[in-house]
Amino acid sequence: MNPDFGEVWVYLSASPLTALTTTLVAYLMGDWIYQKSGKMPILNPVLIAVIVITIGLTVTGIDYWTYFEGAQFVHFLLGPATVALAIPVARLLRTMRSGFGALAVALVLGSATAAISAVFIAELLDASEQTVLSLAPKSVTTPIAMGIAERIGGLPSLTAVCVIMTGIIGAMLGPYVLNLARITSWDARGFAMGVAAHGIGTARAIQINQEAGAFASLAIGLNGLATATLIPILYSLWQWWGGS
């Protein structure tokens, strides 16, 4: 290799600038493909960006933590972005005069369904108990999910991976499922995406429709609280059932 280029490469592979630029370029590529396809949900921009970057890291031999040094500046913005979700929620709550009961029912049923169906299917497919417990909180936002997993004896790192995968699966398949089931109202579509697929589902909903985005934003916060309360209760019931 040309020595000059070697020097440049050493700088590039370690500089946060490269990781940051790569993240944005990969995402723009993903978004371009998504828009060109006529917004097919299966061509999720996050998934495309993740695949492009992973291929890039594998080819160049750069490890994930070196990449994350730069990408953390994007990752950091998740915090203020979560706070910013208060704005669509406030707008929604100010115009909403009724229907709170319906939201509460959908929230509790959705939250319970997410946990119970994940556990049930995993049990059916012969997963180990630790894996089953790690899967239970997969529909809520990562830090809450990891906390719940730790409390009931799951593996928090496995939960973190499952949460992100759930978000991408929800964003990819959710719109198709909602269409098939003829769920057409924007409030129900948004709320379902937020409950089932947390922030990634919400990000999708925000880009599709303002009302859906507001209901999805509301769903993330509420589902975090509902699941954190519900799973320990379901878990002790399950223990009691299994123990007797």
Place this chain on the structure above:
Amino acid sequence: MLIALTQLLFCQLMGEVIARAFDLAIPGPVIGMSLLLVALLYRQSIPEHLETTAEGILSHLSLLFVPAGVGVVAHLTVLGNEWQAIIGSLIGSTVITVLVTGWVLQRLHRGASHES
């Protein structure tokens, strides 16, 4: 823009402080969101600068998940030899949850509007 960003970060900071001080399982940003929500509902109006900044950040919310998504691929080994069960459970459960939540809400809201 700068004022709005400062307000968002301030709410997050307060949220992190509260989460740590009271050892809560709820993450700081989620508490920060609740604080901002209470403030906005109390004010009865949403300042325009906050609205534009929030719209700007939230329209690219998907982008912010990319680094964590790459991390998932880097840590796929945690799935171990149970990956089929895990992926099956994730796909099945996510589809069922979207269906149940959406169906229940649409059903109840339609019911309510028929009554009125």
